[in-house]
Amino acid sequence: MDIPEFIFSILxxxxxESHLQLLEKIADHYGFDIEEMKDLFLPKEPMKIVPxxxxxxxxxxxxxxxVPPPEEERCMARVWNHGLGGHCIRHRCNQxxxxxxxQKGLKYGRMDEPAPDVFRPPSMRxxxxxxxx
Numbered sequence: 001m002d003i004p005e006f007i008f009s010i011l012x013x014x015x016x017e018s019h020l021q022l023l024e025k026i027a028d029h030y031g032f033d034i035e036e037m038k039d040l041f042l043p044k045e046p047m048k049i050v051p052x053x054x055x056x057x058x059x060x061x062x063x064x065x066x067v068p069p070p071e072e073e074r075c076m077a078r079v080w081n082h083g084l085g086g087h088c089i090r091h092r093c094n095q096x097x098x099x100x101x102x103q104k105g106l107k108y109g110r111m112d113e114p115a116p117d118v119f120r121p122p123s124m125r126x127x128x129x130x131x132x133x
Contacts, residue, residue, distance in 0.1 A: 015047065016042070069090075076097040076110050077098055080108060087111050088111075097110075
C-alpha cells in the first residue's frame with residue numbers, strides 16, 4: 001500500500017513550521033535579524049522527505065490462536081458451539097465456577113449436568129414419539 005501524497009505535504013508543512021519557530025526563538029534570544037536567518041537556514045525549495053516510489057507499507061495481521069486454560073481453571077458453562085454443545089474456553093474468575101460472561105447466567109447449563117434437549121436430535125428429545133401419533 002502506498003502512503004498518500006497528502007501525508008508527505010502535511011509532514012513537510014509541519015517541519016517547515018517547526019523550523020520557523022526555532023529560528024524565531026534563536027533570532028529573538030541572540031538579537032539576530034529573522035529575515036536573514038530565514039534566508040540562510042530555511043530550505044529554498046520544497047523538501048523531499050522520502051521519494052514516493054520508495055515507500056511501500058506492508059500491513060501484516062498476526063494471528064494468535066487462543067489456548068484454553070487447563071481443565072481445572074476453565075469455566076463450567078456449556079456453550080452453543082453451532083448446536084453441538086461444548087465447554088466454555090474462558091478462565092474462571094472471582095473464586096466461582098464461571099467466567100465473567102457466564103456469571104450473568106447459564107443459557108445451556110453446566111458441563112457436569114445433563115445436556116438440555118436443544119443439543120439432541122429431534123428424534124431423541126423427550127416427548128417426540130408421543131407427538132407423532
